[in-house]
Amino acid sequence: MTRVCIAGVGVIGSLLAGHLGQVAEVTVLTRRSEHARALNDQGLRVTGRSSHTARVTAAVDPAELPEPELVIVACKGTDLETVAMRLEGHWSDATVMTIQNGLGAEEPIAARGDWPLLSAVTFMSGTRHSDTHVEYILDTATWIGPYRDTTPADARRVADLIVSAGLKAEAFDDLRPAQWSKLIFNATVNAVAALTGLPHDFHFAEGPLGDLVHALVDEGKATARAAAVELREDPWEMNVLATRRGHAHYPSMLEDVEAKRPTEIELITGALVREAERLGVPVPLHTALYRLVKAKEASYSE
Amino acid sequence: MRICIVGCGAVGSLFAANLAQLDDVEVWAYDASREHVDAINARGLRLTGAGEVVGRLRATTDAHELPPCDFGIVATKAMHTEAAIRAAAHAFRGGSVATVQNGLGNEETLAGHVERVIRGTTFPAGKILEPGHVQWDVKGDTTLGPYEPQPAPVEAIERLADACTRGGMPTNAVHDARGPQWRKVIFNASTNPIGALTGLTHGRVCERPDLRALVSGLVDEGKAVAAAQGIVLDADPEELIDHAARPEVAYGHKASMLQDVEARRATEVDYLNGGIVRFGLEHRVPTPLNEAIWALVKGVEESWQQ
Numbered sequence: 106m107t108r109v110c111i112a113g114v115g116v117i118g119s120l121l122a123g124h125l126g127q128v129a130e131v132t133v134l135t136r137r138s139e140h141a142r143a144l145n146d147q148g149l150r151v152t153g154r155s156s157h158t159a160r161v162t163a164a165v166d167p168a169e170l171p172e173p174e175l176v177i178v179a180c181k182g183t184d185l186e187t188v189a190m191r192l193e194g195h196w197s198d199a200t201v202m203t204i205q206n207g208l209g210a211e212e213p214i215a216a217r218g219d220w221p222l223l224s225a226v227t228f229m230s231g232t233r234h235s236d237t238h239v240e241y242i243l244d245t246a247t248w249i250g251p252y253r254d255t256t257p258a259d260a261r262r263v264a265d266l267i268v269s270a271g272l273k274a275e276a277f278d279d280l281r282p283a284q285w286s287k288l289i290f291n292a293t294v295n296a297v298a299a300l301t302g303l304p305h306d307f308h309f310a311e312g313p314l315g316d317l318v319h320a321l322v323d324e325g326k327a328t329a330r331a332a333a334v335e336l337r338e339d340p341w342e343m344n345v346l347a348t349r350r351g352h353a354h355y356p357s358m359l360e361d362v363e364a365k366r367p368t369e370i371e372l373i374t375g376a377l378v379r380e381a382e383r384l385g386v387p388v389p390l391h392t393a394l395y396r397l398v399k400a401k402e403a404s405y406s407e
Numbered sequence: 408m409r410i411c412i413v414g415c416g417a418v419g420s421l422f423a424a425n426l427a428q429l430d431d432v433e434v435w436a437y438d439a440s441r442e443h444v445d446a447i448n449a450r451g452l453r454l455t456g457a458g459e460v461v462g463r464l465r466a467t468t469d470a471h472e473l474p475p476c477d478f479g480i481v482a483t484k485a486m487h488t489e490a491a492i493r494a495a496a497h498a499f500r501g502g503s504v505a506t507v508q509n510g511l512g513n514e515e516t517l518a519g520h521v522e523r524v525i526r527g528t529t530f531p532a533g534k535i536l537e538p539g540h541v542q543w544d545v546k547g548d549t550t551l552g553p554y555e556p557q558p559a560p561v562e563a564i565e566r567l568a569d570a571c572t573r574g575g576m577p578t579n580a581v582h583d584a585r586g587p588q589w590r591k592v593i594f595n596a597s598t599n600p601i602g603a604l605t606g607l608t609h610g611r612v613c614e615r616p617d618l619r620a621l622v623s624g625l626v627d628e629g630k631a632v633a634a635a636q637g638i639v640l641d642a643d644p645e646e647l648i649d650h651a652a653r654p655e656v657a658y659g660h661k662a663s664m665l666q667d668v669e670a671r672r673a674t675e676v677d678y679l680n681g682g683i684v685r686f687g688l689e690h691r692v693p694t695p696l697n698e699a700i701w702a703l704v705k706g707v708e709e710s711w712q713q
Binding site: 297300301302303304308313314316317320389390392393394396397399400401403404 | 601604605606607611612615617618620621624695696698699700701702703705706707709710713
């Protein structure tokens, strides 16, 4: 049986651990020791679109876990540096895969070790009801591609494993077309949701806010063109489709600002704005949203 | 001379109570708040703070009670202009009506119901403490001038300005009142929604260089739209913005739009950024940042319906 370690168990990490526990030997690296204890005692329960309870071995220190073949870093973007530091010096034979929103999640990991790296983006979503219970809500896919010292075949093996666990996944020879589609989608939708308080609903596809979303997507597309990335999907169409699913999704960045937590703005809109700047593409609207969300984070202390 | 204040909130009350000090002026107030109107009729309208004044005037919630007036001074929030002037227009058949409201487009709305319109901008501010009692926070000047497509006679504008000044509200009558109006609109449109969207006070918005640069981007668009109409601003909004950010001025001030958002009240964004966008379209000046900010604040308002 394959040994997989999930590093970081928020919604996405919990969904992965809960499902992969059916087909692999799953260990979990948590940030808090109570979380590790609860998982060791109770396992991880998945409800919603699937229902499982997975037995997992959890710890805060990688030294307490057996060496995995695959590590999936599923922490929030804001915790990447911390997780990378904890993984440093461990599990040199493992392949490590990042699955955060935005661009550049691979870099802090790559800087802390020589592991072969895969990169992934995921569209699945859920709600975390407790440390040991996650509800699986959107059964959309995870996209995987090679990043460093890995091959398309490595990406396919991981996609197959995830599919065998009952989740959706697809491997790509080059992840960038998919990653950039999602980057533009998230940079637009997450920031607009965080600033307006609106869940991702019909307002994003029509009227004045729809016009703004369209203009933001256009800036993103211009940046992708300058980066010679051919988008896999049109982010505007992804947006329109997502608003028609019948229930309104609460983007994580909206949940973050409502709970006054740091957001992933740096890895998402920040990454897009920096890429655009490097490529000489003007992105005044994304720049404005980036500054507004950063300022909103600064207001938590008011 | 008979003057009716239409919308006797904080700013309307400053005009009403001060004008009521004059022997030659009879002041009426038309307002939607029953409590405020009853208190004014029972005990007068009291101002405290920057000036201590009690004004004796007639207040009503029923526009039918209004007698014919020489002047109207409209001081409602911009989104209530249409309903207020539709109800009160009969009182101004022989008179002139001035707006001292925030934003762009109020004159156009008034002109749909009354014949002679006065464009106005006012800087004094206050807040209602309780029915019949208003805190006067800041003194300041008012500028009145003709609304060009349907102007009030110069002589009438001067009479009204003179009455306001004598009553304690310094007011200038000018030929072109668009400069002060656009200066104030650009100031408000470039700072209020930034406070509303981020939750930061005016001073904290200005001390973040990246956010201050966004404010300047909004100011530049507003200036371009003003310039395209041949409007000469009477002061640079940038300097006023920096001045207001000083600790002894308004560093800790929460923009009225932030207060509106925190209380989940409709904002005046349609008349600020929305107004700049509309005039920009008309004069072919692109205003993408004002458009974006307008859409975001409308989105905030929509989110309360969820």
